[in-house]
Amino acid sequence: MIKATFASLVLLALFVSSPARAQLLQTQTLTLQAARTMAAAAEAEARENNWNVAIAIVDAAGELILFHRLDQTQPASLDIAVGKARTAARFRRPTKVLEDAVAGGRTVLLALDGVPLEGGLPIVVDGRVIGAVGVSGVTSQQDAQVAQAAIDALVR
Numbered sequence: 001m002i003k004a005t006f007a008s009l010v011l012l013a014l015f016v017s018s019p020a021r022a023q024l025l026q027t028q029t030l031t032l033q034a035a036r037t038m039a040a041a042a043e044a045e046a047r048e049n050n051w052n053v054a055i056a057i058v059d060a061a062g063e064l065i066l067f068h069r070l071d072q073t074q075p076a077s078l079d080i081a082v083g084k085a086r087t088a089a090r091f092r093r094p095t096k097v098l099e100d101a102v103a104g105g106r107t108v109l110l111a112l113d114g115v116p117l118e119g120g121l122p123i124v125v126d127g128r129v130i131g132a133v134g135v136s137g138v139t140s141q142q143d144a145q146v147a148q149a150a151i152d153a154l155v156r
Contacts, residue, residue, distance in 0.1 A: 030059055030123065030131040034154055035066040038133060041153030045146045046070055046137075053137030053146055054081035060130050062086035070137075077136035084120030084143070085134025092129045095120035096144065119143030121151055 035057040042055045047070070054069040054077040062085070069078060087095050091114060098116035102109050109116055118140035123131040133150045135143040 027060075027128055028125045028130050030057070030065060032065060035131075038150035038153050039066055039068040042133065042135065042146045042150035043068060043070065045149035046135075049138075049142070049145075051138045051142060051146065053135050053143065054078045055146065055150065056081040056085040056134040057150070058082075058085040058089050058132050058134070060089055060128075062089040062132070065131065073137050080115060080117070080136035081119075081134045083115035083134065084117060084136060084147075085132045086120075087114035087116070088120035088122045088132035088134060089129060090114065092122055094118070094122065094144075095134075096140075099140070117143075119147055121147045123151055123154060125155075 038057055039055050042053075046053045052070045052073040054073050055067070056064060057066045058064050064082060064085075067078075067082065084095050087098065091098065095114075095116060096118035098109055098114065099118050102116050115134075119136055120132055120134040121144065122129045123133065133147040135146040135150075137143065
């Protein structure tokens with residue numbers, strides 16, 4: 001009798017929990033090692049071009065995983081790089097999209113919490129944003145080039 005009751009409870013627990021588990025998403029996460037690999041690739045791109053930049057890599061929520069800056073990077077670039085990365089992660093799009101919108105007259109975007117300057121790119125794996133890279137220190141296009149080098153190192 002006790003065995004039958006126990007077996008019934010186990011089956012009930014499996015039956016009840018299965019639909020809830022079916023509703024959970026399985027997502028990839030960005031590891032510290034992946035962030036280090038990306039930062040190294042970004043640094044190599046910046047050094048190759050003689051650019052002093054700050055590089056920020058964040059998770060999908062925009063929280064900092066790794067921050068890396070080259071010597072002689074201007075102090076303002078530190079906060080800007082983190083801001084670009086957070087903006088790309090939280091808005092789930094390149095920050096250039098926001099910059100273009102502001103340039104096109106959507107100045108209301110300036111009131112949002114984010115940095116609408118090119119140089120922040122989301123990291124997309126299997127169609128989902130798992131983090132972002134933000135770079136600051138040179139022109140916005142050059143910042144984006146360094147950020148793209150970081151992402152390319154991850155998806156190789």
